[in-house]
Amino acid sequence: MNRRTFLKTLAGGALGLGLGALAPPTLKAAASPDLVAVKGLDLTTMFDRGLEALGGLGRYIKSGQTVLIKPNMAWAVDPEGAANTNPALIAHMVKNILNLGAKKVYVYDNTCDNWSDAYRMSGLESAATDAGATVAPAYQEGYFQKVTIPGGATLKTTQYHELYLEADVIINVPVLKHHGGAKMTAAMKNLMGAIWDRRPLHREGLDETIPDLLLYKKPNLHVVDAARVMLNGGPRGRGDTRYLSSQMLLVSEDPVAVDAACAKILEASGLKAPDYIRQGESLGLGVADLTKLNVQRLSV
Amino acid sequence: MEGILSTLARLQFGQALARLASSPSYPEALYVVAIALITWLLGRWFCSFVCPLGALMDLAGRLKGLFSRTKFTHQPQTYKRFLIPTLALLAFWFGATTLFGLLEPYSLLVAKSLLYAGPNLILVGVIILAAFKGRVFCDYLCPTGLSLKILASRSLLRLTIRDSCLSCGACSRVCPTSCVDGRAKALEPGRCVLCLDCLAVCPNGSLTYGFESIKLEPKRRAFLSQAALGLVVASSSLAPASLRAKAYGQPEAVPVLPPGALSLAHLGAHCSLCHSCVRICPNHALVPSSNAHPALWNRPVLDAYVGFCQYDCVLCGQICPTKALIPLTVEEKRVARVGTVFFERPECVIVRNNTSCGACAELCPTGAVSMIMAPSGREEPTIQDNLCIGCGACQQACPVRPISAIRVNGLLIQQTAARPEKIATEDETLTEDFPF
Numbered sequence: 001m002n003r004r005t006f007l008k009t010l011a012g013g014a015l016g017l018g019l020g021a022l023a024p025p026t027l028k029a030a031a032s033p034d035l036v037a038v039k040g041l042d043l044t045t046m047f048d049r050g051l052e053a054l055g056g057l058g059r060y061i062k063s064g065q066t067v068l069i070k071p072n073m074a075w076a077v078d079p080e081g082a083a084n085t086n087p088a089l090i091a092h093m094v095k096n097i098l099n100l101g102a103k104k105v106y107v108y109d110n111t112c113d114n115w116s117d118a119y120r121m122s123g124l125e126s127a128a129t130d131a132g133a134t135v136a137p138a139y140q141e142g143y144f145q146k147v148t149i150p151g152g153a154t155l156k157t158t159q160y161h162e163l164y165l166e167a168d169v170i171i172n173v174p175v176l177k178h179h180g181g182a183k184m185t186a187a188m189k190n191l192m193g194a195i196w197d198r199r200p201l202h203r204e205g206l207d208e209t210i211p212d213l214l215l216y217k218k219p220n221l222h223v224v225d226a227a228r229v230m231l232n233g234g235p236r237g238r239g240d241t242r243y244l245s246s247q248m249l250l251v252s253e254d255p256v257a258v259d260a261a262c263a264k265i266l267e268a269s270g271l272k273a274p275d276y277i278r279q280g281e282s283l284g285l286g287v288a289d290l291t292k293l294n295v296q297r298l299s300v
Numbered sequence: 301m302e303g304i305l306s307t308l309a310r311l312q313f314g315q316a317l318a319r320l321a322s323s324p325s326y327p328e329a330l331y332v333v334a335i336a337l338i339t340w341l342l343g344r345w346f347c348s349f350v351c352p353l354g355a356l357m358d359l360a361g362r363l364k365g366l367f368s369r370t371k372f373t374h375q376p377q378t379y380k381r382f383l384i385p386t387l388a389l390l391a392f393w394f395g396a397t398t399l400f401g402l403l404e405p406y407s408l409l410v411a412k413s414l415l416y417a418g419p420n421l422i423l424v425g426v427i428i429l430a431a432f433k434g435r436v437f438c439d440y441l442c443p444t445g446l447s448l449k450i451l452a453s454r455s456l457l458r459l460t461i462r463d464s465c466l467s468c469g470a471c472s473r474v475c476p477t478s479c480v481d482g483r484a485k486a487l488e489p490g491r492c493v494l495c496l497d498c499l500a501v502c503p504n505g506s507l508t509y510g511f512e513s514i515k516l517e518p519k520r521r522a523f524l525s526q527a528a529l530g531l532v533v534a535s536s537s538l539a540p541a542s543l544r545a546k547a548y549g550q551p552e553a554v555p556v557l558p559p560g561a562l563s564l565a566h567l568g569a570h571c572s573l574c575h576s577c578v579r580i581c582p583n584h585a586l587v588p589s590s591n592a593h594p595a596l597w598n599r600p601v602l603d604a605y606v607g608f609c610q611y612d613c614v615l616c617g618q619i620c621p622t623k624a625l626i627p628l629t630v631e632e633k634r635v636a637r638v639g640t641v642f643f644e645r646p647e648c649v650i651v652r653n654n655t656s657c658g659a660c661a662e663l664c665p666t667g668a669v670s671m672i673m674a675p676s677g678r679e680e681p682t683i684q685d686n687l688c689i690g691c692g693a694c695q696q697a698c699p700v701r702p703i704s705a706i707r708v709n710g711l712l713i714q715q716t717a718a719r720p721e722k723i724a725t726e727d728e729t730l731t732e733d734f735p736f
Binding site (some may be wrong): 114116117179180181182198204205228235236246264268269299 | 720734
């Protein structure tokens, strides 16, 4: 580099920086919202519009990468029960990710009900496999590796599935539900299915430990299926379970923000917000106060 | 077919031993003693005329004989012929019936899913072996065979070879148990199953069945070892359950029986100890009971520390060959109550640590365990007893170890739980599009 090109580069850079700083704040915000909530009837269209608003799925997936989708498929319950993530949404995501040139898409969950029943009855195993993903087993400790959680407030170590550790990109795709233990399950709580032994979390307190799960390796994107929301008897659902037809999908990189928005949906039906949202914010995982964020609301 | 199977099960000596071991009754004891006496009197006719596996093995031999006749040769008695069945009987006596259940002919015949799915390969192997090598199984492996062998070895009536024998060896060539030595004019009544094939081929009628004073006194050592074995067999069937209960220590709680077992009495009377249910259980929740209850004697029980009974799963009842577990539909299974839940509140982590948990309520499929706001300001488990089916999901999920703060106790007689009430039909809707 000679003197002239150096100066040119310097000048160009300064000009660019200056212009960037001068750009009106609304324009900057419109470029990339912190959270997108999409209202609609078809989860696949809602996903497409939500991701479009975030800047496209291509922002997260590069060609040749290994992608892990972590749905909720913990329960041996039919898709109508809304105890597991919607299979059509997962299938749609798998196809789109593979179209972007991803090398491999993995799907797994450390289930609560018997694993093969849950994989089958949730409809997710067949939906994801047909779409081109590899649905991996997670029913034995051997699939998991022990890690130390840096800065873990309460949970110091845990065991992540080897696919969680290997994946280049992790997309967390929970279903929003009432939860008998944790009050609510959405983005952060869904990672309890990414690890092996959940008992230490129950022992030490769910509110205190759930956010620690995001400190080791943060998912790149959270997509919450809130189309049909269980209001009681969660997370499995029972005979007396009531549902809220909220017809929503939320996408965000911020697990605290997306959980805070989910809590608002439950609170609108008279349920309580879980304490782990505040704990997640205090660990620096995200922002719980939605008024401080750029939230984009779409209807399709 | 079921009627035939259950009648056959009632008649089997090994099955009667197993029933007697778990739930002693006078008719059962009488039957065992009667078979023992008849065997001592007449020999091992049981193996040819009552044992269904013996019949199958003979049939396999005949079918194979249509193509080429198997030529048998006399094999001497060796200790190897006692090894495995003795082990099976000894283990059975100490309450470990896996080997016994695997080798007892009726149990082996009805057992399913030895390798998770597909045919019972051990049975297939035994039948093929029988087609080509005769009744090897009866001598080397069968625990019932061993019990009867000891009794028959000194039977009053038996096949004997007269002095008129030409030593042609024709009898040895057709004997499927290889117990007759035509050349030496000797026959071991303990191994002979009285198929009487040899009688038919003897050219000059030198083989006869009838009373015969024992010519050769058995060697003292052989006699003593046989007597000791006989004692083991006899005592294993006659030890009273109360004595064993003392040896194990009184059971703390009634074990949880598999769904469809109906009652301890039904399971005890019909289970053939084949453990097909144990192998099929997808959650590995069914285990052979060890010392859970003296009346169970290795029959399957639910160990909720290992796994829980999956709400919609009915596999054990479907696979059970003897209807010891009656097959349930999914609808019936959902209210089939095998136990009741017990919550030890002071041990709960919510109470002890003042943190939130609720793992039990999470897993509960019926709503018998749910969370309720306690005065402490934390949600705590609450029990609705009539909904509990005793599946043990709460016990399995509870983070408290070694003893869960919430657990299930079995029922001696299983019940039907209440059906969770259907409340809402219409989904609720939000008043505003985005509540944030």
